[in-house]
Amino acid sequence: MPIATSNFGMAVGAFLFGTISDVAGRKKMIPITMGIIFCASASLSFAQVNFFINLSVFMLGMGIAGNNIVLRIYLVECLPMRKRGTCLAVIDMFWVVGYLSAIGVSWSIMPSIIRMLGKQFRPSSWRVFAIICGTPSLVIACTSGLLPPSPRYLLLRRRPRQALAVLQQMYAINNLKHADTYPIRNLEDCVRPDDEDEAGSIQRYFTKTWERINRIHKSPYKRMTLCGILACLLHFPGFVWLALWNTHVLQEMKEHYVVSGTCNIDVQNMVLDFLQNCDKVNEARFELLLLVSLGYVLGETLLIVGIDVVGRRPYLIFSGLAGGLASLVLIFRLHHAIRVTLSSIFLAAYAIGRTTTGTVMGLTKILPYLTLFVLQFYMRTTCLLSIIVASASLIGAAIVMLLFVPDLTRLPMKE
Incomplete structure (x- = not known):
């Protein structure tokens, strides 16, 4: 339940803080969203009942998605057009570094907590990890005042x-x-000014938000809006859950043939398999997750090197085809090392596609988060079907951006 609740909070936070930043300003929203992340993490570490745990996770999801939206909008508006793609790729690279650091911290903390509790792992042991990961947000919230x-x-x-x-x-x-x-x-x-008064009421805020939503669903913005929503929807898993799924599939394929029907995907097992039992951490699962996730570093590195030189369209074609094919090849009987390599290529391609389409903000992020929210409740499927869906999603997102969305590399922002 808390895992799905976080994605519902992300859907709300992405839209809410994206629209509020149009009224209150981008800079003001950065420390606010970071403060929400810290408060939610602290609350989560002390919450004792399910209601407060789910509420804290919901607020954490709101803060994370809201900060991601507001920060990217702020950077897009401040960065020079010649280096905009490279700088956004650098930001995503730091996100990947933080994600890998979180894996390393959890890997190092969990065994020490188990030893501290006399080899008896307790459900409350994750609270230490929650407060440690939330503390840097408070520092960033304070230093963001310098922006x-x-x-x-x-x-x-x-x-x-x-x-x-x-x-x-x-x-x-x-x-x-x-x-x-x-x-x-x-x-x-230089920029067409907004016709809204700054001292507007809450009712005025909702009215203007509804007007903006209607405007982007009409010509000449309609096609761009729908394509952006579809492309973001096809990238719905996100960095964390795609890596967890890929790691789980690789582990399952060690014991079961992927087309036999006995290789299954279950959201609960994707997380619980990081513990072998109540007394021991699954070291092999952590190692595999960390190894496969290095594909994200590869993808972001390729973007940093050449996105503003080669352009977004070639990267999208390459990432869609290479990632989709790498995922489909996993269906066949292969050596485990080859499967790990293909999985890293798939994740690298996903990172390229997600970062390249990542400037589509706010409204387009609602459906991906809601899709993941529903899947985390009901996803019970086979490895074969999940691999086919992952491959089709990656190729489909590249086709949508290739055929229907213009390449705006090194071009000024459009009204």
Whole structure:
């Protein structure tokens, strides 16, 4: 239940904080969402009843998804168009590093807790891990006050003088020159301003949000919106759950032939199999998860090296075909080392596709999180069917972005 609740919270947080940032500003939402993550982690570590555990997990999901949306919007609006793709790939690389670090921390903490409790693993042992992982969010929430406001947001709110001052400051720092030498003096008509008053009521906020949703579902935005929603939906598993699924499939295929029908996928077993029993951690499962997850590092590294040189479209074609084929080949009888290599290629391709389509924000993230929320309740299937679905999703997302979405690499943002 808590696992699925976190994804429901992500669906709510992605949309809620994405729309609030249009009113309150990107910079203000970054420390707020990080503070929510810390408070939810602290609450989770002390919660004793199921209601408060699920509430804490829900709030944690809201904070994580909201921070991801707000931070990416902030960076997209601040980064130069020549380096935008590379910088976003670097951000996702740090996310992957954090994910791998979390695996390492959990791997090191769980055995020590078991030894501390006299080789009797207790359900409350995860509380230490929750508070440790939530503590850095408080530090980031404090240091985010050093960030400048988004110049684009200031222009949207009809504050061109403040936007010019921020751009002059960026220019002076990046070029080691005086701010007065910034070549642009007038920012009027650079961005179409919003027609909303800043001192709006809550009712005004809901009205404007509904108007914006209607606007992006009409021409000329309709096709782009629908394609973005579909592409994000096809990338629904997310980094963590896709790696957990891949690791579980590899372990199952060691004992069962994938097309025999005895190789099965169960969400509960995907997590519980990290413990061999109440007294011992499954070291082999942690090692395999960490090894396979290195594919994410490979994918993000390839993006950092060449996304702004080669362009998004070639990367999408490559990632879709390579990842889909690598996943399908897992169906055949192969040596375990070859299967691990193919799984890493599949995860690398997924990282490329997800990061490349990751600038589609807010509304497009609701369906992926809700899909994962439902699957975590009801997913009971075979390894063969799950492999086919994973392969088709990756190839389908690449086809959608290839055929229907223009390549905006190194181009300015469009209204």
